[in-house]
Amino acid sequence: MTDRRLRNTWITWIIAIALLALLPIILGGSYILHLLIISCIWIILAQGLNIILGYTGLLSLGQGGMFGIGAYVSALLAVKLGWSFWITMPLATTATALLGFIIGYPVLRTRGIYFAMVTLGLGVILSEIFNNWIGVTRGPMGIGDIPYPTPINLGFTSIAFDSKITYYYLVLAALILVMVVTYRIAKTTLGRALIAIKEDEVLAGTFGIFPPKFKIIAFTVCSAFSGLAGCLYAHYITFISPESFGVMASIDALVIVVVGSAGMVLGPALGTIILILVPEALRFASEYRMLVYAVILGVVIMYMPQGLGCSIGRLASKIVSGRRVANAYIGTSGSNQNLRGANGS
Amino acid sequence: MPILELQGVTKTFGGLTAVNELSFEVQKGDILGLIGPNGAGKTTVFNLITRHLNCTGGKVIFQGHDITNVRMDKIISFGIARTFQGSRIFRNLTVLEAMLTACYSKRKTGLILDLLNSARAKNEMQQHTEHAIEILKFIGLEERKNDQAGNLPYAHQSLVGIGMALVAEPQLLLLDEPIAGMNPQETLETMELIRKINGRGITVLLVEHNMTAVMGVCNRIVVMNYGEKIVEGTPGEIMEHPAVIDAYLGSGFDARAS
Numbered sequence: 001m002t003d004r005r006l007r008n009t010w011i012t013w014i015i016a017i018a019l020l021a022l023l024p025i026i027l028g029g030s031y032i033l034h035l036l037i038i039s040c041i042w043i044i045l046a047q048g049l050n051i052i053l054g055y056t057g058l059l060s061l062g063q064g065g066m067f068g069i070g071a072y073v074s075a076l077l078a079v080k081l082g083w084s085f086w087i088t089m090p091l092a093t094t095a096t097a098l099l100g101f102i103i104g105y106p107v108l109r110t111r112g113i114y115f116a117m118v119t120l121g122l123g124v125i126l127s128e129i130f131n132n133w134i135g136v137t138r139g140p141m142g143i144g145d146i147p148y149p150t151p152i153n154l155g156f157t158s159i160a161f162d163s164k165i166t167y168y169y170l171v172l173a174a175l176i177l178v179m180v181v182t183y184r185i186a187k188t189t190l191g192r193a194l195i196a197i198k199e200d201e202v203l204a205g206t207f208g209i210f211p212p213k214f215k216i217i218a219f220t221v222c223s224a225f226s227g228l229a230g231c232l233y234a235h236y237i238t239f240i241s242p243e244s245f246g247v248m249a250s251i252d253a254l255v256i257v258v259v260g261s262a263g264m265v266l267g268p269a270l271g272t273i274i275l276i277l278v279p280e281a282l283r284f285a286s287e288y289r290m291l292v293y294a295v296i297l298g299v300v301i302m303y304m305p306q307g308l309g310c311s312i313g314r315l316a317s318k319i320v321s322g323r324r325v326a327n328a329y330i331g332t333s334g335s336n337q338n339l340r341g342a343n344g345s
Numbered sequence: 346m347p348i349l350e351l352q353g354v355t356k357t358f359g360g361l362t363a364v365n366e367l368s369f370e371v372q373k374g375d376i377l378g379l380i381g382p383n384g385a386g387k388t389t390v391f392n393l394i395t396r397h398l399n400c401t402g403g404k405v406i407f408q409g410h411d412i413t414n415v416r417m418d419k420i421i422s423f424g425i426a427r428t429f430q431g432s433r434i435f436r437n438l439t440v441l442e443a444m445l446t447a448c449y450s451k452r453k454t455g456l457i458l459d460l461l462n463s464a465r466a467k468n469e470m471q472q473h474t475e476h477a478i479e480i481l482k483f484i485g486l487e488e489r490k491n492d493q494a495g496n497l498p499y500a501h502q503s504l505v506g507i508g509m510a511l512v513a514e515p516q517l518l519l520l521d522e523p524i525a526g527m528n529p530q531e532t533l534e535t536m537e538l539i540r541k542i543n544g545r546g547i548t549v550l551l552v553e554h555n556m557t558a559v560m561g562v563c564n565r566i567v568v569m570n571y572g573e574k575i576v577e578g579t580p581g582e583i584m585e586h587p588a589v590i591d592a593y594l595g596s597g598f599d600a601r602a603s
């Protein structure tokens with residue numbers, strides 16, 4: 001990468017982060033903040049799925065269950081043992097990652113539709129556990145009074161997390177971390193190996209990439225992101241019950257990833273904006289919300305089968321380099337170059 | 346010492362014996378042709394050498410190492426690379442991305458250092474990119490480096506497959522019907538490319554139906570039929586051999602050519 005491109009990448013990151021940080025100030029309002037927080041959590045959850053589905057090509061339908069593990073582990077440690085969020089958050093994330101690592105070993109022997117079925121089963125089993133292990137999870141009654149993160153004492157001042165604005169900055173920090181990790185994965189050998197496995201496992205193996213190893217890594221990272229999202233959710237809503245972590249959550253995450261474009265770092269963010277923010281923005285017409293949701297899905301599936309992100313990338317590169325696209329007809333400089341560049345794949 | 350040695354290699358699929366007690370040697374520097382009618386078991390031999398299939402019996406020895414039971418993904422680091430019949434390549438990647446993916450086995454930096462964007466990882470990435478471009482120039486596809494591999498004309502896809510194998514810097518290269526689907530001009534160019542690859546010190550094992558190509562580039566030829574070796578010799582000897590003529594005329598060589 002040239003210095004100039006490197007600098008541009010940095011500038012893009014900084015502008016994006018600054019905009020996100022200023023968003024609550026620009027938009028204002030408690031309800032907007034709530035939406036922003038929920039959106040960040042959904043993007044983190046969907047990014048987990050993006051790693052395993054978008055990059056590795058494995059359709060996991062157990063995302064909701066892993067989301068729940070993160071939430072329950074953190075909530076239980078905080079409520080029953082009184083541990084601080086700053087300890088329960090890394091623990092819950094690690095525990096979910098560990099669970100993914102252990103379960104991944106047998107589960108990742110299956111592929112295609114079988115992998116989807118097994119992970120769906122996993123999600124259902126976890127959901128049953130949340131519902132029926134009443135001694136620990138209190139079953140359908142759920143766990144309430146989950147504490148907000150303990151304030152951070154900086155000496156001269158302390159930051160409390162009982163207001164939406166500070167919680168927003170907390171989830172935003174987590175989101176940025178997740179995005180940076182995903183971006184690095186996508187850019188490096190690890191991402192290239194995952195994509196090779198998605199493309200053709202046998203060919204990947206021929207070139208020295210051992211698919212089981214990379215699938216386990218992908219599934220572990222996916223689980224870690226889901227666990228982190230669950231934990232952030234639990235300490236924000238302060239009440240959790242099994243219904244938030246069922247098959248519907250898995251399906252929602254799937255729809256977000258597919259609509260946003262699987263296999264793109266920004267895909268889950270786009271998907272979340274479209275599927276969570278747009279329907280909310282049309283809330284005044286609340287009886288039509290499901291309709292709007294359905295129309296968005298229909299349009300994307302019919303006209304943008306590779307997702308919104310891909311289509312935007314393609315459009316942008318057409319506008320930016322209309323000339324080069326024309327050149328492609330005489331077969332000199334490839335328009336594909338620009339398309340792919342913009343897709344970030 | 347031969348670079349590759351097959352000792353009584355056998356492969357059965359259920360009741361079908363695809364490769365039967367096959368033995369031959371490849372000497373370092375050879376361009377060895379492996380020919381025979383369709384279904385003779387040539388691709389299966391490749392799959393046994395590169396461990397895409399398990400041998401039912403026999404041994405495969407590469408540079409003195411018994412690789413009969415080595416895991417498939419380790420084969421490349423022994424120095425054996427291959428292409429697949431019908432140009433199996435990473436179709437949705439650009440040509441350059443496909444080449445970089447094929448560099449995987451050359452990597453010396455760990456995944457973590459790579460994720461952390463260490464200087465060493467960056468440096469290595471730079472080297473791999475330069476090497477990939479060099480190989481693309483060598484196979485004549487540098488212009489196409491940013492095109493999607495699956496969108497290239499068929500002949501170019503076949504070359505991408507060869508390029509991916511070369512970028513891993515093998516000592517032995519197995520080519521499975523690289524010329525299939527090429528026009529006469531492309532055929533000549535690919536024959537020349539195979540000679541140039543051999544000139545880089547890479548031993549080549551070539552499966553190909555185009556007899557002009559095989560006779561033109563190979564220094565030795567092994568002829569198979571029904572999973573067995575029927576003859577081995579120089580191109581001159583092979584062309585004259587009654588058993589070869591018999592095998593080809595007797596098992597629909599003409600039908601395939603049509």
Ligand SMILES: Nc1ncnc2c1ncn2[C@@H]1O[C@H](COP(=O)(O)OP(=O)(O)O)[C@@H](O)[C@H]1O
Binds near residue numbers: 361363383385388
């Ligand atoms: N994976 C497999 N399972 C079952 N039979 C196979 C398999 N691979 C090859 N065969 C059979 O083995 C024989 C040899 O096939 P192959 O090695 O592809 O021949 P060639 O490459 O010489 O045309 C054929 O009869 C083929 O049908």
Ligand SMILES: [Mg+2]
Binds near residue numbers: 387388389430
């Ligand atoms: Mg074959």
